[in-house]
Amino acid sequence: MRRRHIAIRLTALASVGVLLAACAPGEVEGEGDDEPTGPPEVESVDPAEFAGETLNYVYFTDGPDEQITRELIAEFEEEYDVTVELEILPYADLVTSVQARLSGGDPPDVVRLTSLADFEPDLLDLRAYLGENYSEEFLPGPLTGATGDNGELLAIPSDLTLNGPFINVDMFEEAGVELPDPADPWSWDEMLQAVEEVRSAAGTPYSMVMDVSGHRVSTVLSQHGTALVADGEMALDPDAAEQALSPLMDLMAEDAMPRDFWLGSGSRYEGGNEIFLAEEAPLYLSGNWQVAQFAADAQFDWAAAPNPCATECGGFPGGKYMAALSESENPALAAEFIRFMNTAENQERFVAHSLFLPTRADLAESGVTYPERQEDMDVFLEDLGRTPELGYEANGDPAFSASATELINEMSEVVAGNKDLPTAITDLQDSTQALVEETSG
Structure with a gap:
């Protein structure tokens, strides 16, 4: 593999003063x-x-x-x-x-x-x-x-670590679909259109797959400018949450994102890596920890892709x-x-x-x-x-882990047809608020 040394461009995060030297040993x-x-x-x-x-x-x-x-x-x-x-x-x-x-x-x-x-x-x-x-x-x-x-x-x-998508480069190229530019990220609409074109050309069962994980779904919430919790408070904006989650619900309603895979896991974490490695979907939303596994196991050309942008860009840390x-x-x-x-x-x-x-x-x-x-x-x-900094605030909040599980539960209720999305979001706000009060107490 080609090795090169580049500066990491983290201007949004590295707004710190002159660094002091570390303490001497002892x-x-x-x-x-x-x-x-x-x-x-x-x-x-x-x-x-x-x-x-x-x-x-x-x-x-x-x-x-x-x-x-x-x-x-x-x-x-x-x-x-x-x-x-x-x-x-x-x-x-x-x-x-x-x-x-x-x-x-x-x-x-x-x-x-x-x-x-x-x-x-x-x-x-x-x-x-x-x-x-x-x-x-x-x-x-x-x-x-x-x-x-x-x-x-x-x-x-x-x-x-950072959440983000991977793409099957072979499928994209065979379908004649342009690869996303890491320096100029695609929008959510552009990403969804691209994977649907690839799915249609390649004949894959799904357009995309993502881990069954409230942490991973929080990537989508963050890109729409909201989060479950932040700074010790329930932070979920219902309008932004509906905009964020609607495409995922639509994909699973059409089984363009595997519906049974999502429902079959219950509230437990389930990784979608095997679906991606089996070339059943051209795009997989997971995170950088998959790089080593894909480098060893993937039988096709693949690449990390930039996170899509909505009102915000980037991933979830x-x-x-x-x-x-x-x-x-x-x-x-x-x-x-x-x-x-x-x-x-x-x-x-x-x-x-x-x-x-x-x-x-x-x-x-x-x-x-x-x-x-x-x-x-x-x-x-x-x-x-x-x-965004909001992602760090959310991930570090004591109520995040439990509220992320509630997010998965409420999404599953919608996928199963037991609730509509606005009701699920309202219930998620209520359960998250209760968790915030419990952890603060």
């Missing part, structure tokens, strides 16, 4: 006090004091990230003369396992999370060990979900956090481990190897070189710069 802050008006005072410890200590890191893997994680851990162990116990859990078991350990008085030191909502009261304020200005090394969007109500730095965004537990027996070591894993050099190695997107502002400015499919990753990086 530099920590004191415990401070409980006042929310300012960070704890800074003090330093000798990094040699870490020698001989043991750190427990609870982790789940997306696949390609495990190898590079183990390599970085080995380097950390050698540099600090410590032992890191890497405990890999299935993602489905992560929350309940960590909660059980907290209840039993045996918390892990560091945990990899997709959301802080389940553990926010239990997380260490990293400002106490990494400094008040450490957060300035990261893009403001990804930091949204890692920041407490009083400015606490409760985690570090370690990698970023996700990603992972590294967080330390406040009851850790080794808080200073836990914070230093998080810092080490997210230096510019180490984060670049991690995201490049794993085909993720960076969260550091300096990497956003300088660029990341990927070992394969550079042009496809560049499409996601380009779209990252078009992604």
Whole structure:
């Protein structure tokens, strides 16, 4: 594969000041006090004091990230003369396992999370060990979900994902349909017209497929200027939601997007990757984590495509956090481990190897070189710069995950013919509001 190094254009996200250098290894802050008006005072410890200590890191893997994680851990162990116990859990078991350990008085030191909502009261304020200005090394969007109500730095965004479409290039070219331009994204109408032309020419069962996922559908909501939740409030605009969801409902009513696939999953996540790989649809809305699988398994020419635009452009963000537990027996070591894993050099190695997107502002400015499919990753990086801040606010909200499940449930009611779309949206507003009140309480 052709490899090249480009600057990541994230002007919409990288509106940060001059970055401060990372704390030197071993530099920590004191415990401070409980006042929310300012960070704890800074003090330093000798990094040699870490020698001989043991750190427990609870982790789940997306696949390609495990190898590079183990390599970085080995380097950390050698540099600090410590032992890191890497405990890999299935993602489905992560929350309940960590909660059980907290209840039993045996918390892990560091945990990899997709959301802080389940553990926010239990997380260490990293400002106490990494400094008040450490957060300035990261893009403001990804930091949204890692920041407490009083400015606490409760985690570090370690990698970023972005929802977006893939296209079957062979089908597009055989149908004589022009490929979308990543620098000049298509509109929703243009995308729907294009995939219908390809479907008609290729004779595929479907025009498009998307994951059965409230996170993925939130991409469409974001492109129409709305979201389920944001900033601790129910944020769904009913008119924008109807404009966003109507095309999806129409596609499934015509079975141009697989109706049975959607209904068959219930409220559980279901990926549409097998349908795309079987060449049953020319377009698949998922995200950049599919790049590695498609590079290995696709038997046709494919490419990442830009997200379509409505009132907004771009995708919908996700990603992972590294967080330390406040009851850790080794808080200073836990914070230093998080810092080490997210230096510019180490984060670049991690995201490049794993085909993720960076969260550091300096990497956003300088660029990341990927070992394969550079042009496809560049499409996601380009779209990252078009992604509205509202997406980060929604994804980081404590009520997002549960409200995203309600979104799927309400859409399924419409697909099954049990409700009309306006009624489903009204019911979704009500259930989301209840979830917001529950999580805030």
